[in-house]
Amino acid sequence: MLAVFGHQNPDTDAITAALVYARLLGRQGIDAQAYRLGEPNFETAFVLREAGVDAPPLLETLPAGAQVVLVDHNESAQSLPNLHELTVTRVVDHHKLGDLTTTQPAYLRFEPVGSTGTLLLKLFREAGLSVEPLDARLLLSAILSDTLHFRSPTTTAEDRDAVAFLAPVAGITDVEAYALAMFAAKSDLGDTPAETLLRMDYKVFPFGEPTAPHQWGLGVIETTNPGYVFGRQSELLAAMDNLKAEDGLSGVLLSVVDILNETNRTLVLSATEEKVLREAFGVETQGHVADLGARISRKKQVVPVLETYFTPQG
Ligand SMILES: [Mn+2]
Incomplete structure (x- = not known):
C-alpha cells in the first residue's frame, strides 16, 4: 500500500492531488491511499463539500521504510518529519x-x-484513462486555486487548456462564479486564531549554504478581503514573533495577497527581515508593512529572489 500525500499546511492542490492521484494509481492496479498532513483550509473545505467528498485521513507518522508518494511538494521541510527514512x-x-x-x-x-x-x-491522458466528473471537479478546483484563476504568473497555457477541458466534464458551467465562490470561502476567516492564520499557507525554506542554511518561514494569506487581515496586524506580528523563536528561524514573513487586485503587502517582523527585503527586493518597510507590488507568487516571485540573495556569489 502506497501512502499518497501533499505538503504540510495543505492547500487545495495538496489535498485534491492526493485524492485524485491515489484513485488514478488504483485504476492502474497500484494499491494507494490518500492522506493529508494537516487541516484543510476554508477554501479546500468548500471544494470538498461541493464535491461531496470527505477529506483524506490525517497522517502523522509512518514507520521507517514505508512506501510513499509525494504530490505537490518534494522538500523534506514540508513533508512528514521522518521523510529521509521513508521509501519515496x-x-x-x-x-x-x-x-x-x-x-x-x-x-x-x-x-x-x-x-x-x-x-x-x-x-490520466498518458494512461489512456477518462477523467470521471468528481476527479475533473477536484483537478479544476486545484488549478483555479493555485493559479488564482489564471492571475498568478505561474499560470501556463496548459493550465488554461486543462480548465477548458475539465469544466464541462465536471459539470461546472460558470467557472468564473465557481472560482469567486472558492476565493470567498477562503477569505471568510471569522475568528480564526492568529497563529492558525499564519500557518494556514506557510512553508519553511532553507536558503544559502546547505550545511548551515538560513531557515525562513514564509506565510501567505490569499484573500479578497485584505482589510480583515490588516485589522489583525498586531496579533499576527505577535504570532510571527513566537513562531520565529520556537522554530529557531532566521526570518519570518507573512504576505497578504489581494487576489482580485493582484497585490502583495507583506508583514515584516523585525529589522532583520526589513534589511533583507530592502537589499533583495529594493523595497522599504513602513509600520511593519512592505509593499511587494504585483509579486503575488511565493513560488515564482519571492523564493527565487531570496535564494539568489542568500547564495554566495562565486
Ligand atoms: Mn500546488
Whole structure:
C-alpha cells in the first residue's frame, strides 16, 4: 500500500492531488491511499463539500521504510518529519527541486505548470484513462486555486487548456462564479486564531549554504478581503514573533495577497527581515508593512529572489 500525500499546511492542490492521484494509481492496479498532513483550509473545505467528498485521513507518522508518494511538494521541510527514512516511490510536483533523495529508482514527474492538477490531467491522458466528473471537479478546483484563476504568473497555457477541458466534464458551467465562490470561502476567516492564520499557507525554506542554511518561514494569506487581515496586524506580528523563536528561524514573513487586485503587502517582523527585503527586493518597510507590488507568487516571485540573495556569489 502506497501512502499518497501533499505538503504540510495543505492547500487545495495538496489535498485534491492526493485524492485524485491515489484513485488514478488504483485504476492502474497500484494499491494507494490518500492522506493529508494537516487541516484543510476554508477554501479546500468548500471544494470538498461541493464535491461531496470527505477529506483524506490525517497522517502523522509512518514507520521507517514505508512506501510513499509525494504530490505537490518534494522538500523534506514540508513533508512528514521522518521523510529521509521513508521509501519515496513517486513524486508528482510543480515546485523547484529541493533536498529530495531516493533510496531506489523512483518515478519523478516535475513540470513548471501552475498546479499539480494540470500535471495529473496529463497522467490520466498518458494512461489512456477518462477523467470521471468528481476527479475533473477536484483537478479544476486545484488549478483555479493555485493559479488564482489564471492571475498568478505561474499560470501556463496548459493550465488554461486543462480548465477548458475539465469544466464541462465536471459539470461546472460558470467557472468564473465557481472560482469567486472558492476565493470567498477562503477569505471568510471569522475568528480564526492568529497563529492558525499564519500557518494556514506557510512553508519553511532553507536558503544559502546547505550545511548551515538560513531557515525562513514564509506565510501567505490569499484573500479578497485584505482589510480583515490588516485589522489583525498586531496579533499576527505577535504570532510571527513566537513562531520565529520556537522554530529557531532566521526570518519570518507573512504576505497578504489581494487576489482580485493582484497585490502583495507583506508583514515584516523585525529589522532583520526589513534589511533583507530592502537589499533583495529594493523595497522599504513602513509600520511593519512592505509593499511587494504585483509579486503575488511565493513560488515564482519571492523564493527565487531570496535564494539568489542568500547564495554566495562565486
Ligand atoms: Mn500546488
